[in-house]
Amino acid sequence: MSKGRKKIAINTGGGDAPGLNGVIRAVVLSAYNRGWEVYGIHDGYKGLLDLEEITHLTPLNVNDILPQGGTILGTTNKGNPFEMPVKNAIGELEYYDVSDRLVDNFRRLGLSALIAVGGDGSMDIALRLHKKGIPVVGVPKTIDNDLSSTIVTFGFDTAVTTATEAIDKLHTTAKAHDRVMVVEVMGRYAGWIALNAGVSGAADAILIPEIPFDMDHVCNHIKGGELQKHHYAIVVVAEGATPAGQGMMYTEEAKEGRQEVRLGGIGHWVANEIKERTGKDTRCVVLGHVQRGGSPTTFDRLVATRFGAAAVRAVEKEQFGHMVALDPPQVKYVPLEEALERMKKVPMDCDTVLSARDIGICFGDE
Numbered sequence: 001m002s003k004g005r006k007k008i009a010i011n012t013g014g015g016d017a018p019g020l021n022g023v024i025r026a027v028v029l030s031a032y033n034r035g036w037e038v039y040g041i042h043d044g045y046k047g048l049l050d051l052e053e054i055t056h057l058t059p060l061n062v063n064d065i066l067p068q069g070g071t072i073l074g075t076t077n078k079g080n081p082f083e084m085p086v087k088n089a090i091g092e093l094e095y096y097d098v099s100d101r102l103v104d105n106f107r108r109l110g111l112s113a114l115i116a117v118g119g120d121g122s123m124d125i126a127l128r129l130h131k132k133g134i135p136v137v138g139v140p141k142t143i144d145n146d147l148s149s150t151i152v153t154f155g156f157d158t159a160v161t162t163a164t165e166a167i168d169k170l171h172t173t174a175k176a177h178d179r180v181m182v183v184e185v186m187g188r189y190a191g192w193i194a195l196n197a198g199v200s201g202a203a204d205a206i207l208i209p210e211i212p213f214d215m216d217h218v219c220n221h222i223k224g225g226e227l228q229k230h231h232y233a234i235v236v237v238a239e240g241a242t243p244a245g246q247g248m249m250y251t252e253e254a255k256e257g258r259q260e261v262r263l264g265g266i267g268h269w270v271a272n273e274i275k276e277r278t279g280k281d282t283r284c285v286v287l288g289h290v291q292r293g294g295s296p297t298t299f300d301r302l303v304a305t306r307f308g309a310a311a312v313r314a315v316e317k318e319q320f321g322h323m324v325a326l327d328p329p330q331v332k333y334v335p336l337e338e339a340l341e342r343m344k345k346v347p348m349d350c351d352t353v354l355s356a357r358d359i360g361i362c363f364g365d366e
């Protein structure tokens, strides 16, 4: 294939995030307008191992997908080619490095580049494949917003909007019953969703992984509200929030190729503690995957489109081993190594935390 006419592949890996289809659409349209071909790899990196799972994508496949949640290519958080789980003869899982097969397939297909869309796990795999000679460009996605080298990832704004709308609805029922409503939101080890949705949804308390909390402080805050004739309360709890001195709560170990534990349980634990300590009627709502679903917000559609187009420009410039990142007003390219250096956590002194404290929101630490 001539240098000018490229044949590129795109995959989406890890948990889905609203905006993935926007990236796919932008990649296909930008490539098509350059006279290139695009192949969609299904289910993360898995489609490059079982070659049946590859689709030639044209503008016809993507024209109407921008407002759609999910991903037309499918995704998985169990498809790491460097640690692929395979059942042995007695049904136990063994892990194999099958990355050479993936690299061979990539070459046999005559592909010029891979645009890998995913979170930290997918970017780590992208980096390892790049080191094995695959020309990769990364596109960051995660509702958790925990990638450090980009101001924001698409999917986050939609998740925060969904969580805020849910909190708005919980205010009215909490007030009608004089109840405490505890809302558990996603975010893994970062508290961005809880913080932004909690402030935007006028929560009374926000508990995040970055600030270990003490139930005495949370309950005193709720009791203080009672004295001011505020008989209901909203407590937003990030799934990774921890009581001081304790570890994160989870419902399932990392297993069967899944890299991480499944977080959960803290919302119910907090609700139970509040009920026991204050006597208030308390309920817990776990928002869960609702936050990952549905149509992306305008902001996420825009970021997704800009990321997809920027990734194609990176392929054109042969700027491989890099990840696109939002650095307003620009989209920039960051080496994958640098992008993976550290997780972006909520800084204690960030303006949103300071403002939340100023208006009297409790973080459970004082």
Ligand code: F6P
Residues within 6 Å of the ligand: 015, 077, 119, 142, 143, 144, 186, 187, 188, 239, 262, 263, 292
């Ligand atoms: O990383 C995105 C995320 O939605 C986290 O917020 C959450 O902990 C996790 O994925 C849930 O993963 P799964 O879809 O495998 O349950």
